[in-house]
Amino acid sequence: MPPSQCFPGFALLALDRAAHHSIASRSLLALPHTPRFSTSAPRYGPPPRKGMVAPPKRGTKTLNVKKGKSSPSRDTTKRPAPGDRKALRKRIVLSNNNALEVPTLQDLHKDTVLSGENEGLVKGLPEDVVDALRAVEAFKPTQGWRLFRRPAILMRKETTLLAALFREVEGTANGQAKMTVRKVLIGERMSGKSTMLLQGLTMAFMRDWVVVNLPDAKDITIAHTEYAPLPGSQPTQYTQDIYTANLLSQIAKANQSILGNLPVTTNHSLPIPLPSKSTLKQLAELAITNPEASWPIFVALWKELTQPGRPPIMLAIDNLSHIMRNSEYLSADVKPIHAHDLALVRHFVDRLAGKTPLPNGGMILAATSGSNAPTSPALDFSIQVAEARQLNPESIPQWNPYKNVDQRVMECLKDVGVLKVAGLTKAEARSIMEYYAASGMLRAQVTEPFVTEKWSLAGMGNIGELERVSVRLRV
Amino acid sequence: MPPRLNIGSFARGIRYRAQRQSQWRIQPVIRTAIPRCRFYSDEKDPPVATRSKRIDSQSLPVVSEEAAKMAKITGTEGPELEQGTPIEEVVKDDKEAISKLPKVMQNALKAKPLDSTPKCSRSYSTTTTPTTAGGVDLGLVDFNLKTRPEVPGVKFGLPTLPIPKDAHVKHRYDPVVDQVTNLLMRHGEKSVAQRNMALILEHLRTAPIPTINPTRPLIPGAPPPSHLPLNPILYLTLAIDSVAPLLRIRSQRGAAGGGVALQIPVPLGQRQRRRTAVQWILAAATRRRHVGSGKGGFAQRVAQELISVVEGRSGVWERRNAVHKLGVAARANVVLPRKR
Structure with missing residues (x-):
C-alpha cells in the first residue's frame, strides 16, 4: 500500500536547475575567461609528502578529524532507508506464534453477527474480514493484537447496541426511505x-456493506x-x-x-x-x-x-x-x-x-x-x-x-x-480474562476475587487498563 | 432517604424533658409542630450540670432515658427514645401523600443517595462504569461488612496463614522484575523504567523460541526453551541468573608489596550477582545498533540482548568467564579464618 504522504516537486526542482545550468553554460561560451579561483590544481595534483606540510603554528587551533582514542569509534554500517524506521514503528502484527490456540474460540458468522446472543463472548474474526480490516487500516499499533494467536474481539454491551442499529438499518421495509x-x-x-x-x-464487512x-x-x-x-x-x-x-x-x-x-x-x-x-x-x-x-x-x-x-x-x-x-x-x-x-x-x-x-x-x-x-x-x-x-x-x-x-x-x-x-461489566471482564488465560498470556487462575481485583485496578472495567494490568505485565 | 437522627449515638444523652399535654393545648396551632432539638443553639448542658468530671457529681439522666438504659441492661423493651414522626417511612409507598409533602421533603426523597458519579478526567478514575441501582460498587475484594467475624477484637477477621509472599505492599512484584526495573531507571524516572520493563517482557513473549547453545549451559533446572516465551519473567530470570558471576575481584593496595595490588576474589550474594549481570547486559544492549524509532527502542535492544544471552551468543558470557578465570587464578590470596 503506498503511503498517504509524499513530498512533491523534487522533479520540478531538478528541471529548474537544468534550465539554469544551460543558461550558465551558454553565457560562459559567450564570454570565456579564466576562473579567478579554482581548486582543480590541488585536487588533481599528487598528494603532498608527509614531511612537506609544515605543522601548524603554536597556539592556533586546527581541525582534528583523525580516529583516535579520544573520539569514539563511529558506527559506519548502513543506516536504515528513509521511512524504514517509521514503518517498523507503525507495523501491525496480528499474530503471536507463542500464544496458545484457544480451543473454545469460535469465529463470528454472517448470520449471527448482529444477534444479541453473542453478548459477553469473545469471538474470533474470520480471515477475509481480517484482511479487509487490515486494508482499511482499522488495526492500530497501540492495540494488543500482537500478543494473541489471531485477532478476536469481545462482544460487549455497546457492541450489541451497535448491532441493534445495524439491524434497524437493514430492517427498513422496501417502500420506506x-x-x-x-x-x-x-x-x-x-x-x-x-x-x-x-x-x-x-459487522459492516460481514453484512456485505460497502x-x-x-x-x-x-x-x-x-x-x-x-x-x-x-x-x-x-x-x-x-x-x-x-x-x-x-x-x-x-x-x-x-x-x-x-x-x-x-x-x-x-x-x-x-x-x-x-x-x-x-x-x-x-x-x-x-x-x-x-x-x-x-x-x-x-x-x-x-x-x-x-x-x-x-x-x-x-x-x-x-x-x-x-x-x-x-x-x-x-x-x-x-x-x-x-x-x-x-x-x-x-x-x-x-x-x-x-x-x-x-x-x-x-x-x-x-x-x-x-x-x-x-x-x-x-x-x-x-x-x-x-x-x-x-x-x-x-x-x-x-x-x-x-x-x-x-x-x-x-x-x-x-x-x-x-x-x-463505558467500562466493562464484571461478567465481560471475566469473559475476556478467561480468553487471556486460555491464550497463555495471563498466568493466573481466573477466580472471582482475581477478576474483581483487576477490574477495580482498571478503573472499574476500563478495557485498556484491564489489558495493561493483566496481560501486559505493566507494574 | 436520609437517616433519621439517631440520638442514641451521641456520646452524651441530650436532655429532653417531655412537656405535659396541658401545656400543648394552650399554644397556637402553628407552634404544635414536631418538637425539634436545636443542637447548635440550645444549651448543651442543663444548668444543674457542673463542670466536674466525677460521676457522682453529674446529674441523672431523664426518666425515659434512664428507663431505656435499664431496659437495655436487663434485655427488655424500653421506652422509644426517638422523637418526631418518621414521615418518610409513613408516606413511603403512597404517591399521593408524597405529592402533598412540602417541597424540601420531596427534594430530599428525590435526591439520589450518592449514586451520581463525580466528574474526573483521569484514566484511572473510578467513574468508568455508571453505577448500578444497588449503590456504588467499588469492587473491593472480599470486603463484606455484613458478615462480621466471631473473633473478638479483630475488625476484618484473621488472615489465612501462611501469608502469601507478595502480600506485603513493598514486595508485591517479582524480585527480579523489581531489581531490573530499578537498574533500568535513569534520572529517577521510574515510570519510564516500568514501561521499558513491560516492553522487554512483551518482546520476550513475542520472540521466537530460543535455541540453547550446549557450550553455554544455563543454570541447572532450567525449563525447556519452549516454555520460556509463555513465562517472560522466568525467561528474564533465567537469562540473568545464568550469566551472573559468582564472585568479584577486589584489588587490595599494598598487600602484595612492591606497589602491586593484591587481587582477592570475594563471593557475591544473590542480589549482587544479579545486579552485576544486569549491568553487563544493559551495557551490551546500549552498544547495540538502534534500528527503529520511538520510545521502545532501548527496551527492544535489551530484550534482544537477553535472548542472545540465553542462546549463548552474547559477549556477556566471555566477561563472566574472564572474572571466574581470574578468581581461580587468585584463589591463593583468599584469607580464610584460621582453623583451631
Whole structure:
C-alpha cells in the first residue's frame, strides 16, 4: 500500500536547475575567461609528502578529524532507508506464534453477527474480514493484537447496541426511505472507542456493506499530504489527490468482492477514459495510476454507490477532533484553511450532519480519541449536548456566550447521536480474562476475587487498563 | 432517604424533658409542630450540670432515658427514645401523600443517595462504569461488612496463614522484575523504567523460541526453551541468573608489596550477582545498533540482548568467564579464618 504522504516537486526542482545550468553554460561560451579561483590544481595534483606540510603554528587551533582514542569509534554500517524506521514503528502484527490456540474460540458468522446472543463472548474474526480490516487500516499499533494467536474481539454491551442499529438499518421495509444512523463514539481514554469502531467495520464487512474508512483524521489535516484548490468551488475547497488515491485503492481492496460485481451504470465526465462495461472496482483502481484524477473518481464512485439498489454504506472516521478545527493547511492568502473546506472532510461532514442522507441506508460512525485529541471546544460542547439530550433532556447545557464559537462545527454536530463506550461489566471482564488465560498470556487462575481485583485496578472495567494490568505485565 | 437522627449515638444523652399535654393545648396551632432539638443553639448542658468530671457529681439522666438504659441492661423493651414522626417511612409507598409533602421533603426523597458519579478526567478514575441501582460498587475484594467475624477484637477477621509472599505492599512484584526495573531507571524516572520493563517482557513473549547453545549451559533446572516465551519473567530470570558471576575481584593496595595490588576474589550474594549481570547486559544492549524509532527502542535492544544471552551468543558470557578465570587464578590470596 503506498503511503498517504509524499513530498512533491523534487522533479520540478531538478528541471529548474537544468534550465539554469544551460543558461550558465551558454553565457560562459559567450564570454570565456579564466576562473579567478579554482581548486582543480590541488585536487588533481599528487598528494603532498608527509614531511612537506609544515605543522601548524603554536597556539592556533586546527581541525582534528583523525580516529583516535579520544573520539569514539563511529558506527559506519548502513543506516536504515528513509521511512524504514517509521514503518517498523507503525507495523501491525496480528499474530503471536507463542500464544496458545484457544480451543473454545469460535469465529463470528454472517448470520449471527448482529444477534444479541453473542453478548459477553469473545469471538474470533474470520480471515477475509481480517484482511479487509487490515486494508482499511482499522488495526492500530497501540492495540494488543500482537500478543494473541489471531485477532478476536469481545462482544460487549455497546457492541450489541451497535448491532441493534445495524439491524434497524437493514430492517427498513422496501417502500420506506432507508435509514441512516449517525453516531459519535465517546468515552474515556483507553475505553475501547477505536476497537468499537473496528467492531462496527467488522459487522459492516460481514453484512456485505460497502465500507469507506478514514483511518485517522490527523493524516488528512496536518498538512503532510499535498493539496490543491478544487476548480469551480465556491467557497474554495481543497482536494488531496495522493491521499484520495490511496483511500480509493484501500476501498477497492477492502470491498473487492462487492465492488467487483457492481457495474458502472451512469456516464461520468472523468478526465481519463473509463473502459465500457467496467465495474466499480475498476473505477476505484483507476485512481491508483492517475492520482491527479482521484477526486472526480471518488465523486463518481460515490454517485454510483448511491444509485438505487446498491448496498448500504458504512462511512467511518477515527480521531474526530482533528477535523473539527482549522487544518494546518494555508490558503493562497496565507490564512488557515478550516478542515471542513477540505473536500474529503466536507464529504464526510455533510453525511455526519445529515445534510445529504444515504439513499440506500447506512451508518456514519465517528470515534473521538482520548490520547491524541487537539482541543475543539465546539466538539466537546456538542458531545455534552448530545449526551444531555439522551440522558436528561430537561437540562441541556448552554454555550458560554462570551466564548468564540466555531459555528460550522456546531452546525455539523447539531443533532448527531452519541454512543458512550463505558467500562466493562464484571461478567465481560471475566469473559475476556478467561480468553487471556486460555491464550497463555495471563498466568493466573481466573477466580472471582482475581477478576474483581483487576477490574477495580482498571478503573472499574476500563478495557485498556484491564489489558495493561493483566496481560501486559505493566507494574 | 436520609437517616433519621439517631440520638442514641451521641456520646452524651441530650436532655429532653417531655412537656405535659396541658401545656400543648394552650399554644397556637402553628407552634404544635414536631418538637425539634436545636443542637447548635440550645444549651448543651442543663444548668444543674457542673463542670466536674466525677460521676457522682453529674446529674441523672431523664426518666425515659434512664428507663431505656435499664431496659437495655436487663434485655427488655424500653421506652422509644426517638422523637418526631418518621414521615418518610409513613408516606413511603403512597404517591399521593408524597405529592402533598412540602417541597424540601420531596427534594430530599428525590435526591439520589450518592449514586451520581463525580466528574474526573483521569484514566484511572473510578467513574468508568455508571453505577448500578444497588449503590456504588467499588469492587473491593472480599470486603463484606455484613458478615462480621466471631473473633473478638479483630475488625476484618484473621488472615489465612501462611501469608502469601507478595502480600506485603513493598514486595508485591517479582524480585527480579523489581531489581531490573530499578537498574533500568535513569534520572529517577521510574515510570519510564516500568514501561521499558513491560516492553522487554512483551518482546520476550513475542520472540521466537530460543535455541540453547550446549557450550553455554544455563543454570541447572532450567525449563525447556519452549516454555520460556509463555513465562517472560522466568525467561528474564533465567537469562540473568545464568550469566551472573559468582564472585568479584577486589584489588587490595599494598598487600602484595612492591606497589602491586593484591587481587582477592570475594563471593557475591544473590542480589549482587544479579545486579552485576544486569549491568553487563544493559551495557551490551546500549552498544547495540538502534534500528527503529520511538520510545521502545532501548527496551527492544535489551530484550534482544537477553535472548542472545540465553542462546549463548552474547559477549556477556566471555566477561563472566574472564572474572571466574581470574578468581581461580587468585584463589591463593583468599584469607580464610584460621582453623583451631
